[in-house]
Amino acid sequence: MFDLRKAAMAAAFCAAAGGIAAAQGGLGDRARLEGLAGVYASSAPEPWYGGYGTRRFAFENGRWSLVFTHALDAGMQNRTFQFRTEGPYKVGAASAAVLGAFETVFFEDVKLVTLLTGDAGLVAAFGFAACGLKAGVEVDISKTGCAGWKPVSECREDHDLLAITQAGLHFGVRPRDNDMCTAERRPTALLQPVIRQ
Secondary structure (H helix, E strand, C coil): CCCHHHHHHCCCCCCCCCCECCCCCCCCCHHHHHCCCEEEECCCCEEECCEEEEEEEEEECCEEEEEEEEECCCCCCCEEEEEEEEEEEEEEEECCCCCCCEEEEEECCEEEEEECCCCHHHHHHCCCCCCCCCECCEEECCCCCECCECCCCCCCEEEEEEEEECCEEEEECCCCCCCCCCHHHCCCCECCCEEEC
16 A cells, blocks of 8 residues: 655655666756746656656746655646745756756755645655645645655755756656655656656
8 A cells, every 4th residue: 555654755846657768868057057047847647656646847037946746646636735846956066877967956945845735644644644734725835844845054055957958948756765865866867757848
């Protein structure tokens, strides 16, 4: 049976399926990534650890933001939570592991969670019971952390991969424990793209 707590503790904004091959070629360059502007979003709900999720990234003037929404169904009707974060980002060296991708650090100045279910069993299963969340209310967890999200003081840097293709913008496949707080935890493969809106 699907373990909701494990799912919640896993990457809050990863999709479980659809990594692309590392050496497909045609990946964009560092300058394009540094100058990103606009919104990139999931083209459809993506399978995510027994549930589904949508990712919506916005870029402007060297900053990024993410809104990740999780649901138990592909129609995104039985929603469980939404995670939001934002901050600056820095594109680094070309990845040695993934052709065409760049080592990128996404700084998280804030971390915010909105509980989207009133089901006490789900709240407990996701590890949210001790987080002081109320359904429909966005709560700033930057100082305290919550479930699988560490406080900003412990984990402000998200060491990821970033690449751009004709298909869209690609991020790295996150580890199951969602810990990319150090460079050693950086992904070695890419997810399916989010699409320019």
